[in-house]
């Protein structure tokens with residue numbers, strides 16, 4: 001169903017006129033094609049095809065029968081905050097106090113809470129381009145100005161400490177947000193580069209927001225959290241990706257101790273609490289880590305398969321995919337209009353992918369992002385369809 005339009009009593013304010021999250025529009029088109037009886041391979045949305053781990057679902061079944069599942073504390077259930085804090089010991093060998101952990105409705109709500117706590121109207125916040133589009137759109141809706149830091153192949157599609165140092169003064173920055181592994185590129189910052197960036201942010205008095213939502217899904221480079229290098233950072237993470245729980249809408253952030261009360265007041269007023277049932281599921285998910293590691297092996301196999309098969313379809317210009325479950329592919333040989341190209345791919349090849357303009361309004365016209373979070377059979381089918389797609393035979 002297309003979004004309804006009609007006359008309004010008063011026009012919405014300018015700040016609400018943000019761009020769409022195009023991937024969700026592609027998802028709608030793909031669903032419409034399926035409803036019309038077509039077979040579509042979904043590579044548009046970054047979400048695992050697998051459900052939440054069995055242990056999470058079992059925990060929910062028990063809670064539905066035995067718990068009233070009312071509001072929880074605004075910062076989340078204590079047991080979940082403590083379990084998340086332990087993850088920092090297990091994954092990175094560092095101690096994080098559970099009091100600093102804030103459970104949120106997906107990391108998406110963490111961005112709203114974090115941005116409101118850190119930035120005021122007119123502040124300027126640097127974001128790598130290409131990058132996850134919603135950062136830009138949420139900041140804009142809050143009256144904060146996003147500043148693009150262009151990245152490219154020479155720096156593994158990540159900003160450098162020198163680039164940030166220079167932009168801090170030139171652009172009068174209040175903050176900086178980086179995801180590593182990144183969406184859409186999948187590239188990562190090596191731990192030393194992350195440490196350098198934390199140091200620049202601290203020296204320059206910039207809030208550094210580190211989006212670590214793809215941690216747990218890395219394919220070679222070591223993963224480091226910004227919390228290893230500084231306590232003056234805001235780390236954002238989620239149960240959506242590694243934990244395979246997109247629809248449960250549960251994520252978290254770790255904030256400096258001095259910011260906890262500010263975030264708590266915002267969370268109480270904006271959301272009251274994250275959904276109780278999803279927090280129960282999230283806590284249960286920690287008993288399903290073996291299942292999650294098995295999912296990860298499927299992504300690794302999918303990645304290998306696509307890195308081998310896509311070049312045979314003519315899609316050979318692939319950004320180094322260090323982590324996450326995306327391949328960002330340069331399609332400039334075929335098009336300068338990735339939106340039209342992705343639509344044609346959906347219509348003619350039955351493969352849904354996301355046009356790069358979602359992530360980089362300028363250079364993204366030359367790129368398409370494929371998500372490989374589905375099954376290996378689906379990925380093989382996508383490769384087969386693309387190898388037979390006439391548009392790529394040119």
Ligand SMILES: Cc1ncc(COP(=O)(O)O)c(C=O)c1O
Nearest residue numbers: 046106107108132183238240251
């Ligand atoms: C880099 C990045 N951050 C945040 C999100 C939001 O995820 P969620 O709100 O499901 O935690 C996504 C979703 O794709 C993402 O790719």
